[in-house]
Amino acid sequence: xxxxxxxxxxxxxxxxxxxxxxxxxxxxxxxxxxxxxxxxxxxxxxxxxxxxxxxxxxxxxxxxxxxxxxxxxxxxxxxxxxxxxxxxxxxxxxxxxxxxxxxxxxxxxxxxxxxxxxxxxxxxxxxxxxxxxxxxxxxxxxxxxxxxxxxxxxxxxxxxxxxxxxxxxxxxxxxxxxxxxxxxxxxxxxxxxxxxxxxxxxxxxxxxxxxxxxxxxxxxxxxxxxxxxxxxxxxxxxxxxxxxxxxxxxxxxxxxxxxxxxxxxxxxxxxxxxxxxxxxxxxxxxxxxxxxxxxxxxxxxxxxxxxxxx
Amino acid sequence: xxxxxxxxxxxxxxxxxxxxxxxxxxxxxxxxxxxxxxxxxxxxxxxxxxxxxxxxxxxxxxxxxxxxxxxxxxxxxxxxxxxxxxxxxxxxxxxxxxxxxxxxxxxxxxxxxxxxxxxxxxxxxxxxxxxxxxxxxxxxxxxxxxxxxxxxxxxxxxxxxxxxxxxxxxxxxxxxxxxxxxxxxxxxxxxxxxxxxxxxxxxxxxxxxxxxxxxxxxxxxxxxxxxxxxxxxxxxxxxxxxxxxxxxxxxxxxxxxxxxxxxxxxxxxxxxxxxxxxxxxxxxxxxxxxxxxxxxxxxxxxxxxxxxxxxxxxxxxxxxxxxxxxxxxxxxxxxxxxxxxxxxxxxxxxxxxxxxxxxxxxxxxxxxxxxxxxxxxxxxxxxxxxxxxxxxxxxxxxxxxx
Numbered sequence: 001x002x003x004x005x006x007x008x009x010x011x012x013x014x015x016x017x018x019x020x021x022x023x024x025x026x027x028x029x030x031x032x033x034x035x036x037x038x039x040x041x042x043x044x045x046x047x048x049x050x051x052x053x054x055x056x057x058x059x060x061x062x063x064x065x066x067x068x069x070x071x072x073x074x075x076x077x078x079x080x081x082x083x084x085x086x087x088x089x090x091x092x093x094x095x096x097x098x099x100x101x102x103x104x105x106x107x108x109x110x111x112x113x114x115x116x117x118x119x120x121x122x123x124x125x126x127x128x129x130x131x132x133x134x135x136x137x138x139x140x141x142x143x144x145x146x147x148x149x150x151x152x153x154x155x156x157x158x159x160x161x162x163x164x165x166x167x168x169x170x171x172x173x174x175x176x177x178x179x180x181x182x183x184x185x186x187x188x189x190x191x192x193x194x195x196x197x198x199x200x201x202x203x204x205x206x207x208x209x210x211x212x213x214x215x216x217x218x219x220x221x222x223x224x225x226x227x228x229x230x231x232x233x234x235x236x237x238x239x240x241x242x243x244x245x246x247x248x249x250x251x252x253x254x255x256x257x258x259x260x261x262x263x264x265x266x267x268x269x270x271x272x273x274x275x276x277x278x279x280x281x282x283x284x285x286x287x288x289x290x291x292x293x294x295x296x297x298x299x300x301x302x303x304x305x306x307x308x309x310x
Numbered sequence: 311x312x313x314x315x316x317x318x319x320x321x322x323x324x325x326x327x328x329x330x331x332x333x334x335x336x337x338x339x340x341x342x343x344x345x346x347x348x349x350x351x352x353x354x355x356x357x358x359x360x361x362x363x364x365x366x367x368x369x370x371x372x373x374x375x376x377x378x379x380x381x382x383x384x385x386x387x388x389x390x391x392x393x394x395x396x397x398x399x400x401x402x403x404x405x406x407x408x409x410x411x412x413x414x415x416x417x418x419x420x421x422x423x424x425x426x427x428x429x430x431x432x433x434x435x436x437x438x439x440x441x442x443x444x445x446x447x448x449x450x451x452x453x454x455x456x457x458x459x460x461x462x463x464x465x466x467x468x469x470x471x472x473x474x475x476x477x478x479x480x481x482x483x484x485x486x487x488x489x490x491x492x493x494x495x496x497x498x499x500x501x502x503x504x505x506x507x508x509x510x511x512x513x514x515x516x517x518x519x520x521x522x523x524x525x526x527x528x529x530x531x532x533x534x535x536x537x538x539x540x541x542x543x544x545x546x547x548x549x550x551x552x553x554x555x556x557x558x559x560x561x562x563x564x565x566x567x568x569x570x571x572x573x574x575x576x577x578x579x580x581x582x583x584x585x586x587x588x589x590x591x592x593x594x595x596x597x598x599x600x601x602x603x604x605x606x607x608x609x610x611x612x613x614x615x616x617x618x619x620x621x622x623x624x625x626x627x628x629x630x631x632x633x634x635x636x637x638x639x640x641x642x643x644x645x646x647x648x649x650x651x652x653x654x655x656x657x658x659x660x661x662x663x664x665x666x667x668x669x670x671x672x673x674x675x676x677x678x679x680x681x682x683x684x685x686x687x688x689x690x691x692x693x694x695x696x697x698x699x700x701x702x703x704x705x706x707x708x709x710x711x712x
Contacts, residue, residue, distance in 0.1 A: 166581065166587075169577075173573055174569070176566040177566070179549060299572050
C-alpha cells in the first residue's frame with residue numbers, strides 16, 4: 001500500500017511537471033533571443049480560460065490548440081511593445097500579467113467553479129505499461145508528457161546545433177553583431193516571443209484539461225508562471241535543466257499530497273510551500289556550483305535593440 | 311599614485327562634475343558640487359583646456375572623456391600617474407593635445423608612466439622608454455635619445471617589421487561603383503574600387519566615413535543613389551544579403567558589431583552563413599591556427615586579446631572569396647605583430663584580385679598600404695591621390711585645404 005502510493009505519486013509528478021516545463025521552455029526561447037517576458041502568468045491564465053471555454057465543444061485537442069493560440073495571440077502585445085516600440089520589457093511583461101489576470105477573470109466569470117468533462121488519457125502501451133515502477137511512472141502517461149520531454153530535447157538541439165539557433169543566440173547575446181551578420185533581429189525576437197506565448201498558453205490549457213479540471217481564477221495557475229520565470233534563470237537558460245527542474249517541482253508538489261495522505265504531522269501550509277521552496281533551493285545550489293563555468297544570462301537580455309542610424 | 315585605464319571608467323549617464331564627486335566620495339573626501347565644479351575648471355585651465363562640467367558624459371566626445379578621466383585622476387594630486395593606452399580612442403589631433411597636457415604635468419614635477427603602442431607618442435612625448443614584448447622587458451628604461459619609430463618598432467617585434475611595400479595589382483575591372491550617393495552627412499558623386507586595388511579612405515573621424523561604412527554594408531539605407539557591387543545594386547538590401555553579394559566587412563565598432571563575445575570562437579566563425587548545420591564546423595580549429603589565433607574553437611570570443619579577436623573577424627570575413635572587403639580601422643589598437651599580419655592578409659587579398667576599401671584615421675598606414683587615397687572631409691570625398699603620395703597635400707586635404 002505504502003509502496004504503491006509512492007509509485008502513484010511519482011507517476012503523478014510526471015504530469016504535474018508539464019505545465020511549468022512548457023511555460024519555462026517558452027520563456028527560455030524568448031529570453032535566449034533577448035526578450036524578458038514577465039507575462040508568463042498572464043499568458044497561462046488566458047490560455048487556460050480559453051481552453052476551458054473551448055473545451056465545452058468536447059474536443060480535447062481543439063481546446064489545447066485554441067488555448068495555446070490564445071496565449072500566443074496575447075504575447076503579440078508584449079512583442080509589439082518591447083520589440084517594435086522598445087518599451088521597457090519589465091513593465092510590458094508585468095502589464096501582460098496584470099491584464100491577463102483581469103481578462104481571464106472576466107472571461108471566466110460564467111464558468112467559475114464548473115467542472116470540465118474532458119481529460120487527457122494515458123497512452124496504453126500494453127504489457128509495458130504494467131511493468132513494476134517503470135510502467136506507471138514512465139510508460140503510462142498522456143501524450144503531452146512525452147511531447148514535453150521531446151520539446152526540451154528539440155529546443156536544446158535547435159539552440160546549440162543549428163544555424164537558426166546560432167542566429168537566435170547571437171541576437172540574445174549581441175544584437176548589433178547579429179544585425180551586421182545579417183540576422184533579422186526584430187523578426188527573430190518576435191518569433192521567439194510568440195513561441196513563448198504559444199507554450200505558455202499550452203501550459204495553461206494543460207492545467208485545466210489535464211490537471212485541475214475546473215476553472216478558478218486564483219487557483220488555476222497559483223503563481224506557476226512566476227516559478228517558470230525563476231526556473232529559467234536558475235537552470236542557466238538550458239532547456240534540459242529546465243525540464244529536470246520542472247520534474248523536481250512536480251514531484252515535490254505531489255509529495256505534498258502524499259505526505260498529507262500519510263498523515264504526517266506537518267502543517268499543511270508548510271507542505272504546500274514545499275514545491276516552491278525545494279525547487280528554488282536545489283536550483284540555487286545547482287547554479288552556484290555552475291558559476292565557474294560561466295553559464296550566464298544572454299548578454300542583451302532585456303535590452304531593446306536600436307540600430308544606430310546616423 | 312593614480313591610474314587612467316584604457317577603457318573609460320566614467321558613469322555615462324552622469325554629468326562631469328558628478329563623476330568627480332563619485333570619485334572623491336570613494337576616497338572619503340566629501341565636497342559640495344559647486345566646489346568640485348570649480349576645482350575641475352581650475353585644474354582644466356591650468357592644463358590649458360576648457361571643460362563643460364555640466365555636460366553628460368554620454369554626450370561628450372571621446373577626447374573630452376579622456377580629458378575628464380585625466381582631470382579626475384589628477385584630482386587626488388598624485389605624484390605618479392599611470393596612463394594605460396590613454397590615446398587609443400583619440401584622433402591624431404586629440405592625441406597631440408593630450409600629449410601636450412602630459413608634458414606639462416611632467417614639467418610640474420610629476421612622474422608619468424605612459425603605456426602606449428603608438429610609437430610616435432614615445433618619440434614626441436617621452437623622456438625615457440622601456441620596451442616590452444610578450445610580458446618581458448626587452449629593453450630596459452633608457453633615454454629616448456636618437457631612437458626613431460623604426461628602431462622602436464624593431465625592438466617591439468624583434469624580428470623586425472617585414473616591409474609592406476605595395477605594387478598595385480589593380481586590373482581596372484570595376485568591383486564597387488558608387489554613384490550619386492547621399493546618406494546623412496555623406497555625399498559621394500562617384501567612387502570606384504577596382505579588382506586588385508586597395509583604396510584608402512582617409513580623414514579625421516566623423517567626416518562621413520561612418521555613413522560610407524554603414525551604407526556599403528547595408529546597415530543604413532542611403533537617402534538616394536546607387537552602390538553597385540559586381541554589377542548589382544546593393545542599396546537597401548537586408549544585411550543578410552551582404553555576404554551573398556560578396557561584401558566582407560571588418561567593422562570599426564568592434565565591441566558591438568564584430569563578434570558575439572559570449573559565444574564560442576567556432577560559433578562566431580559560423581555567423582552569417584546560412585546553410586543548415588548540425589555539427590560544429592570541424593575545420594574551425596585549423597582556420598584559427600592558419601591565422602595563428604591564440605585560442606581554441608571552444609573558447610569564448612571575449613577571452614581573446616584584441617589582436618586575436620580581430621584576426622578571428624578577418625578569418626570569418628575573408629573566408630569564401632568575397633569580392634570586396636570593407637575594412638574600417640582594421641588595425642587600430644592592435645599590437646604591431648597582429649596589425650602587420652592583418653595588413654598583409656588584406657594586401658594578399660588584393661593581390662588575389664579582391665577589392666579593398668580601407669577606411670582609416672591614421673594616415674601613415676594608408677600611405678603604406680593604399681594604391682589610391684581619397685580624403686573624406688565634411689561629408690565629401692576629395693579627388694584621388696596617387697602614389698608616390700605627397701604627404702603634405704594629403705595632410706592638407708584632411709584639414710579641408712586644397
